[in-house]
Amino acid sequence: MLKYNFSGFADEIAPELDAQIATLNEIGVKYMELRSVDKINVGDFTMDFAKEIKSKLDANGIKVSAIGSPIGKIKLTDDFEEHFEKYKHVVELAKLFGTKYIRMFSFYIDKEDDPEQYFDQIIANLKRFLEYAKEQDIVLLHENEKGIYGDTPERCKKIFEQLYCENFRCTYDPANFVQCGCDTAKAFDLLSPYVEYMHIKDARLSDGLVVPPGQGDGQIKTLMEKLSAKNYNGFISLEPHLKKFAGLEALENGENLSVNENAEFDGATAFKLAHKCLSEIIATVK
DSSP states (O other), X not given: OOEEEEEEXXXXXXXXXXXXXXXXXXXXXXXXXXXXXXXXXXXXXXXXXXXXXXXXXXXXXXXXXXXXXXXXXXXXXXOHHHHHHHHHHHHHHHXXXXXXXXXXXXXXXXXXXXGGGGHHHHHHHHHHHHHHHHHHTOEEEEEOOTTBGGGSXXXXXXXXXXXXXXXXXXXXXXXXXXXXXXXXXHHXXXXXXXXXXXXXXXXXXXXXXXXXXXXXXXXXXXXXXXXXXXXXXXXEEEOOOOSOOTTHHHHTTTSOOSOOTTOOSOHHHHHHHHHHHHHHHHTTOO
């Protein structure tokens, strides 16, 4: 049986928090995966700004399912200690927003380089994050993302074989695997023991373009059936990527690799469409 709570990256609705809240309440989604507000990335929130956001979310019945942080989305040549300080700040934000989950990544690798040559350094860096997460009672959720070490199912599995525990688990994103040329059902089977949290966006293998859930090659229905078979009880977080939005290029390492810039609808319409398509798929799953 599939038990879940919908969440989503509400910054794709609009930069402004009021607009994000309005759309979430309109469609009955009571959680958000907090990534940005007013075009400010969550990692750059001041505590005062974060408290203002928390107060408004509380007043409108919206909770935070996870911090959609940028942690681990740097190059190995970047200043790790500076990045670690940002990570500690993100941990404090997670506590403020009442979530144990922080989404994170396993470092950008240059396209011309062999990722395996960096495995030991990556694991050492991730262990630093994990040690602090254990001290702070936080759960790190590694997401498969284009261009990082963990962008294929096999490399994700290598990470989890080293680090999987109560404080280090998997956020699974089918569209990102599609854009890396992977079979999402086979990837899920490989990573299923580690999956704690789901992102849902869909994409086409032919050109990598993100499309509404169920209209691409992400095998969204199959994934929902697999979640049901394993009695999944957790968050399903919408990440529509159906409309260009503030901060997109920062998420894709300075590029717009997947979103149709000519999409005619606005962010709220795109978010509601993704929610409708996924809801219809889930309704067919036993």
